[in-house]
Amino acid sequence: MKIGTRTGDRRGVEVHDFDPATASSDDLAALRRHIYHDKIVVLKQQALDVPAFVALGAQFGKPVAYYEPMYHHPDSEFVFVSSNLDRETGRVGVPKTGAFWHSDYQFMPEPFAVTCFYPQRLPSVGRGTYFIDMAQAYQRLDPRLRTSIEGTFARHSSRRYVKIRPTDVFRPLGEVIAEVERKTPPQRWPTVLVHPVTGEKVLYICEAFTYALEDAAGDALPATLLTDLLAASGQLDAEFAHDNIFVQSYEPGDLVLWDNRTLIHRALHNPGNEATESFRVTVLDEHPLTKEDAA
Numbered sequence: 001m002k003i004g005t006r007t008g009d010r011r012g013v014e015v016h017d018f019d020p021a022t023a024s025s026d027d028l029a030a031l032r033r034h035i036y037h038d039k040i041v042v043l044k045q046q047a048l049d050v051p052a053f054v055a056l057g058a059q060f061g062k063p064v065a066y067y068e069p070m071y072h073h074p075d076s077e078f079v080f081v082s083s084n085l086d087r088e089t090g091r092v093g094v095p096k097t098g099a100f101w102h103s104d105y106q107f108m109p110e111p112f113a114v115t116c117f118y119p120q121r122l123p124s125v126g127r128g129t130y131f132i133d134m135a136q137a138y139q140r141l142d143p144r145l146r147t148s149i150e151g152t153f154a155r156h157s158s159r160r161y162v163k164i165r166p167t168d169v170f171r172p173l174g175e176v177i178a179e180v181e182r183k184t185p186p187q188r189w190p191t192v193l194v195h196p197v198t199g200e201k202v203l204y205i206c207e208a209f210t211y212a213l214e215d216a217a218g219d220a221l222p223a224t225l226l227t228d229l230l231a232a233s234g235q236l237d238a239e240f241a242h243d244n245i246f247v248q249s250y251e252p253g254d255l256v257l258w259d260n261r262t263l264i265h266r267a268l269h270n271p272g273n274e275a276t277e278s279f280r281v282t283v284l285d286e287h288p289l290t291k292e293d294a295a
Ligand SMILES: [Fe+2]
Pocket: 098, 102, 103, 104, 265
């Protein structure tokens, strides 16, 4: 296994000659360290079937099946499928997922520690992922803005981006919304999270799920404060030109591991409807987040 730093404005590390079937425990420990400290690890030239991909994910934590079964791969509930392919046997997964700034499962009681992303079929151009390092975004905040969020909390909900399922057709919208609120009630996390492994302070908000900020007593803070934080971190930049934003594009065989607590991401989809498919395995590690403000 060879781990190399990357050139140009590409972030993270790149790993060549990694074979999960023969990797040593030292190799896997090194990868885990790089995920937490470099945030992005690109394993090159991987050729894994579904069970091998899930087994690789399990080296970085406990794989979790996505709560909505319509995203599951037919051979493993642990593989989340983003796909626009029309198969004779029917659709697998959901097309064009994640086209908004988010951290996977931030709206859940146990947000994922690590996301393992494995494109299966790439369009000729325009498939990638935008990222923002929210620890860096926190450091770059105007000091007054940083001070104004000390000891505060943010509320998160999936409600704006839950996708209508085939089984929802002909159901009253109010009933569907009530079910969303019941299955995924809003979660409260510190606005500034201390990363449980690196100790970094992370601005833990995202445009997709965060809907309100409040003080320690639970009293609402002005909506403009959340907007200011989203803008300062780069999440409201429709041109993706903000200094905090970087992009990861993909080559066939790339398998990308990222720290889902420090990085937020947003899918970059091909503007046409070229065939595209990707698999994802998400895991919880042994370092749960604390609901208490530790900043
Ligand atoms: Fe995602």
